[in-house]
Amino acid sequence: MMIATWNVNSLKVRLPHVLAWLAHMQPDVLCLQETKLEDAKFPLAELNAAGYQCAFSGQKTYNGVAILSKQPLQEISHGIPGFEDAQKRVLAATVNGVRIVNVYVPNGQSVDSDKYQYKLAWFKALTHWLEMELKTYPKLILLGDYNVAPEDRDVHDPKAWEGQVLCSEPERAAFQALIQLGFQDSFRLFEQPEKMFSWWDYRMQAFRRNLGLRIDHILVSAALAPACKAVHIDKEARKAERPSDHAPAMLELETT
DNA sequence: ATGGCTTCATAGTGAAGA
Numbered sequence: 001m002m003i004a005t006w007n008v009n010s011l012k013v014r015l016p017h018v019l020a021w022l023a024h025m026q027p028d029v030l031c032l033q034e035t036k037l038e039d040a041k042f043p044l045a046e047l048n049a050a051g052y053q054c055a056f057s058g059q060k061t062y063n064g065v066a067i068l069s070k071q072p073l074q075e076i077s078h079g080i081p082g083f084e085d086a087q088k089r090v091l092a093a094t095v096n097g098v099r100i101v102n103v104y105v106p107n108g109q110s111v112d113s114d115k116y117q118y119k120l121a122w123f124k125a126l127t128h129w130l131e132m133e134l135k136t137y138p139k140l141i142l143l144g145d146y147n148v149a150p151e152d153r154d155v156h157d158p159k160a161w162e163g164q165v166l167c168s169e170p171e172r173a174a175f176q177a178l179i180q181l182g183f184q185d186s187f188r189l190f191e192q193p194e195k196m197f198s199w200w201d202y203r204m205q206a207f208r209r210n211l212g213l214r215i216d217h218i219l220v221s222a223a224l225a226p227a228c229k230a231v232h233i234d235k236e237a238r239k240a241e242r243p244s245d246h247a248p249a250m251l252e253l254e255t256t
Numbered sequence: 257a258t259g260g261c262t263t264c265a266t267a268g269t270g271a272a273g274a
Contacts, residue, residue, distance in 0.1 A: 009273080010263060034273085036264075061264055062272075107273055115272095147274070166274060199274065202261035213274075245262075245274080 001096065001255040002027040005216055006237075007104070007145040007199075007246035011035040011066070014244055015043050021237060022050050027250060028070050029095055031102035033145045035064030042066070057088045065091040065102050065144070075099075083125035090126075092133075096255060098224070099137035101130070103144035108165045116165060119147070123174035131181055134221060142183060143218040145246065148175045150185065154214035156195065166213060183219035186231045186251050198233050199246045207238055218251045227254045 004027040008014040011032060022030065030052070035042070037058045047054050047068055055076045058064035065088060067073060073093040080090055089104040103126065108119035134140055148171045152158035161167040179185065197212025206212065220228060230252040238247045 013263070034263095109272080109274085145274095164274095201274070204260055206261095215274075242262090 001029075001098075001253045002250055003029040003031075003098075003100065003141060003143070003218070003253060004248050004250035005031045005033070005102070005143040005145070005218060006248035007033040007216060007244060009034050009036075009244040009246065011037050011043065011064070012041070013242065015046060017237065017240055017242075017244070019046065019050055021234075021248065022052065022068070025234070025250070029100060030068045030248075031091075031100065031143055032066040032068070033064070033102070033104035034062075035066055036061055037064055055091055055093050057091045059086075059088045063088045063104055065089060065104050067091055067093050067100060067102050069093070069095050071096050080122075080125050080129045083122070083129070085122070089122075094137070097139060098253075098255075099133070099140040101133070101140065101142045103142065103146070105145060105147045107147050108171070110165050111163065111168050113165075120170055120174060123171075123177070127174070127177050127181065130178065134181060138221060138223040140221040141218065141224065141251070142178065143249075143251075145215060146175065146217050147215055148172060149213045149215055150175050150217070154197070156197065156211045156213065161213070166215060178219060182222045184222070184225045186218045186220045186225075186228050187214070187233075187249070189225065189228050190231055192231075196233055196235075198249055200238065202245050216246055216249050218249055220251070224253065228252070229254050
Protein backbone atom coordinates (compact mmCIF):
# COMPACT_ATOMS: atom_id res chain seq x y z
CA MET A 1 0.00 0.00 0.00
CA MET A 2 1.51 3.35 -1.03
CA ILE A 3 0.49 6.49 0.82
CA ALA A 4 1.69 9.89 -0.35
CA THR A 5 1.45 13.57 0.51
CA TRP A 6 1.84 16.60 -1.73
CA ASN A 7 1.35 20.31 -1.18
CA VAL A 8 0.18 21.25 -4.67
CA ASN A 9 -0.09 25.04 -4.16
CA SER A 10 -3.43 25.32 -6.00
CA LEU A 11 -5.20 22.23 -7.27
CA LYS A 12 -6.70 24.32 -10.04
CA VAL A 13 -3.26 25.02 -11.50
CA ARG A 14 -1.82 21.64 -10.58
CA LEU A 15 -4.63 19.27 -11.58
CA PRO A 16 -2.76 18.11 -14.72
CA HIS A 17 0.33 17.46 -12.59
CA VAL A 18 -1.71 15.48 -10.05
CA LEU A 19 -3.44 13.38 -12.71
CA ALA A 20 -0.13 12.60 -14.40
CA TRP A 21 1.48 11.72 -11.08
CA LEU A 22 -1.40 9.44 -10.06
CA ALA A 23 -1.26 7.66 -13.42
CA HIS A 24 2.51 7.21 -13.13
CA MET A 25 2.87 6.30 -9.44
CA GLN A 26 -0.50 4.66 -8.79
CA PRO A 27 -0.50 5.48 -5.05
CA ASP A 28 -3.28 3.95 -2.98
CA VAL A 29 -3.74 7.21 -1.09
CA LEU A 30 -2.65 10.76 -1.93
CA CYS A 31 -3.14 13.56 0.58
CA LEU A 32 -3.14 17.08 -0.85
CA GLN A 33 -2.59 20.44 0.83
CA GLU A 34 -3.16 23.99 -0.35
CA THR A 35 -5.87 23.04 -2.81
CA LYS A 36 -7.13 26.66 -2.58
CA LEU A 37 -10.53 25.60 -3.89
CA GLU A 38 -14.03 25.87 -2.54
CA ASP A 39 -15.65 22.44 -2.31
CA ALA A 40 -18.04 23.34 -5.13
CA LYS A 41 -15.04 23.76 -7.43
CA PHE A 42 -13.22 20.56 -6.43
CA PRO A 43 -12.34 18.56 -9.59
CA LEU A 44 -14.20 15.47 -8.41
CA ALA A 45 -15.19 14.11 -11.83
CA GLU A 46 -11.61 14.16 -13.15
CA LEU A 47 -10.23 12.43 -10.06
CA ASN A 48 -13.03 9.86 -9.99
CA ALA A 49 -12.31 9.12 -13.64
CA ALA A 50 -8.67 8.54 -12.66
CA GLY A 51 -9.86 5.87 -10.23
CA TYR A 52 -9.82 7.80 -6.96
CA GLN A 53 -12.48 8.47 -4.38
CA CYS A 54 -12.15 11.85 -2.72
CA ALA A 55 -12.73 13.59 0.56
CA PHE A 56 -12.09 17.32 0.58
CA SER A 57 -12.32 20.35 2.78
CA GLY A 58 -11.52 23.58 1.02
CA GLN A 59 -11.94 27.31 0.92
CA LYS A 60 -11.32 30.12 -1.51
CA THR A 61 -7.75 31.43 -1.98
CA TYR A 62 -6.00 29.76 0.95
CA ASN A 63 -5.46 26.39 2.62
CA GLY A 64 -7.65 23.44 1.67
CA VAL A 65 -6.93 19.71 2.08
CA ALA A 66 -8.06 16.57 0.30
CA ILE A 67 -7.61 12.81 0.50
CA LEU A 68 -7.69 10.73 -2.67
CA SER A 69 -7.98 6.96 -2.35
CA LYS A 70 -8.43 3.95 -4.58
CA GLN A 71 -10.19 2.15 -1.73
CA PRO A 72 -13.23 3.50 0.10
CA LEU A 73 -12.77 6.40 2.50
CA GLN A 74 -14.49 5.75 5.81
CA GLU A 75 -15.13 7.80 8.96
CA ILE A 76 -14.24 11.10 7.30
CA SER A 77 -13.69 13.91 9.80
CA HIS A 78 -12.86 17.60 9.37
CA GLY A 79 -10.67 19.83 11.50
CA ILE A 80 -9.43 19.41 15.06
CA PRO A 81 -12.33 18.74 17.45
CA GLY A 82 -12.68 21.53 19.99
CA PHE A 83 -10.33 23.86 18.11
CA GLU A 84 -12.44 26.46 16.34
CA ASP A 85 -10.75 27.39 13.09
CA ALA A 86 -12.12 28.86 9.88
CA GLN A 87 -8.99 27.71 8.05
CA LYS A 88 -9.34 24.34 6.34
CA ARG A 89 -6.21 22.49 7.36
CA VAL A 90 -7.15 19.05 8.65
CA LEU A 91 -8.93 16.10 7.10
CA ALA A 92 -8.97 12.52 8.36
CA ALA A 93 -10.31 9.26 7.01
CA THR A 94 -9.89 5.54 7.48
CA VAL A 95 -8.66 3.47 4.53
CA ASN A 96 -8.26 -0.28 4.72
CA GLY A 97 -8.10 -0.14 8.52
CA VAL A 98 -5.46 2.60 8.59
CA ARG A 99 -6.35 6.01 10.01
CA ILE A 100 -5.05 8.76 7.72
CA VAL A 101 -4.74 12.29 9.16
CA ASN A 102 -3.86 14.88 6.52
CA VAL A 103 -2.55 18.20 7.87
CA TYR A 104 -1.57 21.55 6.47
CA VAL A 105 0.22 23.16 9.40
CA PRO A 106 0.15 26.99 9.51
CA ASN A 107 3.21 28.61 7.99
CA GLY A 108 3.76 31.11 10.78
CA GLN A 109 5.18 33.80 8.49
CA SER A 110 7.90 34.92 10.94
CA VAL A 111 8.71 34.28 14.59
CA ASP A 112 7.46 37.74 15.63
CA SER A 113 4.13 37.37 13.82
CA ASP A 114 0.69 36.67 15.28
CA LYS A 115 0.57 33.86 12.75
CA TYR A 116 3.51 32.23 14.53
CA GLN A 117 1.56 32.21 17.79
CA TYR A 118 -1.39 30.72 15.92
CA LYS A 119 0.95 28.06 14.53
CA LEU A 120 2.17 27.05 18.00
CA ALA A 121 -1.37 27.03 19.42
CA TRP A 122 -2.50 24.97 16.44
CA PHE A 123 0.29 22.43 17.04
CA LYS A 124 -0.71 22.16 20.68
CA ALA A 125 -4.34 21.46 19.78
CA LEU A 126 -3.27 18.93 17.15
CA THR A 127 -1.04 17.11 19.63
CA HIS A 128 -3.72 16.96 22.28
CA TRP A 129 -6.25 15.61 19.80
CA LEU A 130 -3.87 12.99 18.40
CA GLU A 131 -2.98 11.72 21.82
CA MET A 132 -6.62 10.65 22.08
CA GLU A 133 -6.95 9.57 18.45
CA LEU A 134 -4.07 7.11 18.85
CA LYS A 135 -6.06 5.28 21.50
CA THR A 136 -8.97 4.87 19.09
CA TYR A 137 -6.79 4.25 16.03
CA PRO A 138 -3.46 2.60 16.93
CA LYS A 139 -2.69 2.26 13.22
CA LEU A 140 -2.42 5.94 12.34
CA ILE A 141 -0.49 7.91 9.73
CA LEU A 142 -0.10 11.66 10.28
CA LEU A 143 1.15 13.26 7.10
CA GLY A 144 1.23 16.51 5.23
CA ASP A 145 2.95 19.87 5.12
CA TYR A 146 4.26 20.51 8.65
CA ASN A 147 6.03 23.75 7.83
CA VAL A 148 8.82 22.60 10.16
CA ALA A 149 12.29 21.35 9.30
CA PRO A 150 12.85 19.04 12.30
CA GLU A 151 16.66 18.99 12.31
CA ASP A 152 19.60 20.88 10.84
CA ARG A 153 20.17 18.09 8.33
CA ASP A 154 16.73 18.95 6.92
CA VAL A 155 17.96 22.46 6.03
CA HIS A 156 20.29 23.41 3.17
CA ASP A 157 21.96 26.16 5.23
CA PRO A 158 21.30 25.66 8.96
CA LYS A 159 23.29 28.75 9.94
CA ALA A 160 21.27 31.02 7.67
CA TRP A 161 17.99 29.51 8.89
CA GLU A 162 18.86 29.31 12.59
CA GLY A 163 15.99 30.71 14.65
CA GLN A 164 13.94 31.54 11.55
CA VAL A 165 10.37 30.43 11.02
CA LEU A 166 10.19 26.75 9.93
CA CYS A 167 13.41 26.05 11.89
CA SER A 168 12.96 27.78 15.25
CA GLU A 169 13.28 25.84 18.48
CA PRO A 170 9.61 26.19 19.54
CA GLU A 171 8.51 24.80 16.19
CA ARG A 172 10.98 21.94 16.43
CA ALA A 173 9.79 21.28 19.98
CA ALA A 174 6.20 21.17 18.70
CA PHE A 175 7.26 18.59 16.12
CA GLN A 176 9.03 16.57 18.82
CA ALA A 177 5.91 16.70 20.99
CA LEU A 178 4.14 14.78 18.23
CA ILE A 179 7.02 12.30 18.05
CA GLN A 180 6.71 11.87 21.83
CA LEU A 181 3.18 10.56 21.33
CA GLY A 182 4.83 7.51 19.79
CA PHE A 183 5.15 8.52 16.15
CA GLN A 184 8.19 7.87 13.99
CA ASP A 185 9.33 10.11 11.15
CA SER A 186 9.13 7.38 8.52
CA PHE A 187 11.69 9.14 6.31
CA ARG A 188 14.35 8.49 8.94
CA LEU A 189 13.54 4.80 9.28
CA PHE A 190 15.56 4.31 6.09
CA GLU A 191 18.89 5.36 4.69
CA GLN A 192 18.36 8.53 2.68
CA PRO A 193 20.45 10.64 0.33
CA GLU A 194 22.22 13.65 1.84
CA LYS A 195 20.50 17.00 1.46
CA MET A 196 17.11 15.58 0.52
CA PHE A 197 14.43 18.23 0.82
CA SER A 198 10.72 18.54 0.02
CA TRP A 199 10.37 22.27 -0.62
CA TRP A 200 12.41 24.78 -2.61
CA ASP A 201 11.63 28.48 -2.95
CA TYR A 202 10.45 29.55 -6.38
CA ARG A 203 13.00 32.36 -6.26
CA MET A 204 16.76 32.42 -6.73
CA GLN A 205 16.77 29.23 -8.81
CA ALA A 206 16.58 27.50 -5.45
CA PHE A 207 15.59 24.11 -6.84
CA ARG A 208 18.41 24.00 -9.37
CA ARG A 209 20.83 24.85 -6.55
CA ASN A 210 19.09 22.47 -4.11
CA LEU A 211 18.47 25.28 -1.62
CA GLY A 212 15.63 23.49 0.11
CA LEU A 213 14.05 22.39 3.36
CA ARG A 214 12.41 19.11 4.36
CA ILE A 215 9.09 20.27 5.77
CA ASP A 216 6.68 17.65 4.40
CA HIS A 217 6.55 14.57 6.58
CA ILE A 218 4.91 11.18 6.98
CA LEU A 219 4.69 10.20 10.65
CA VAL A 220 3.64 6.68 11.50
CA SER A 221 2.34 5.32 14.79
CA ALA A 222 4.32 2.66 16.65
CA ALA A 223 1.91 -0.04 15.50
CA LEU A 224 2.60 0.80 11.86
CA ALA A 225 6.36 1.40 12.00
CA PRO A 226 7.25 -2.29 11.47
CA ALA A 227 5.14 -2.30 8.30
CA CYS A 228 7.09 0.54 6.65
CA LYS A 229 9.07 -0.73 3.68
CA ALA A 230 10.38 2.43 2.02
CA VAL A 231 10.05 6.21 2.03
CA HIS A 232 10.95 8.46 -0.86
CA ILE A 233 10.64 12.10 -1.87
CA ASP A 234 9.89 12.45 -5.57
CA LYS A 235 12.11 15.34 -6.67
CA GLU A 236 11.21 14.62 -10.29
CA ALA A 237 7.81 16.23 -9.78
CA ARG A 238 9.54 19.52 -8.88
CA LYS A 239 11.17 19.58 -12.34
CA ALA A 240 7.87 19.89 -14.21
CA GLU A 241 6.64 22.93 -16.10
CA ARG A 242 4.84 25.23 -13.66
CA PRO A 243 5.58 22.96 -10.69
CA SER A 244 4.38 23.21 -7.13
CA ASP A 245 7.16 24.46 -4.87
CA HIS A 246 6.78 21.20 -2.90
CA ALA A 247 7.66 17.68 -4.01
CA PRO A 248 5.53 14.65 -3.08
CA ALA A 249 6.66 12.30 -0.32
CA MET A 250 5.58 8.68 -0.40
CA LEU A 251 5.54 5.75 2.00
CA GLU A 252 5.39 2.10 1.02
CA LEU A 253 3.53 0.13 3.67
CA GLU A 254 3.29 -3.65 3.86
CA THR A 255 -0.35 -4.57 4.36
CA THR A 256 -1.65 -8.00 5.17
C1' DA B 257 19.40 43.81 -1.17
C1' DT B 258 13.66 42.76 3.66
C1' DG B 259 14.07 41.49 -2.63
C1' DG B 260 13.99 37.35 -5.36
C1' DC B 261 8.70 33.80 -7.66
C1' DT B 262 3.97 32.12 -7.73
C1' DT B 263 -1.00 32.16 -6.83
C1' DC B 264 -5.19 34.46 -5.92
C1' DA B 265 -8.52 38.24 -5.99
C1' DT B 266 -8.55 41.80 -8.73
C1' DA B 267 -8.47 44.95 -12.70
C1' DG B 268 -4.09 48.51 -9.16
C1' DT B 269 -1.54 46.44 -6.66
C1' DG B 270 -1.30 43.68 -2.39
C1' DA B 271 -1.32 39.58 0.63
C1' DA B 272 0.59 35.31 1.53
C1' DG B 273 3.41 31.52 1.09
C1' DA B 274 8.03 29.24 3.10
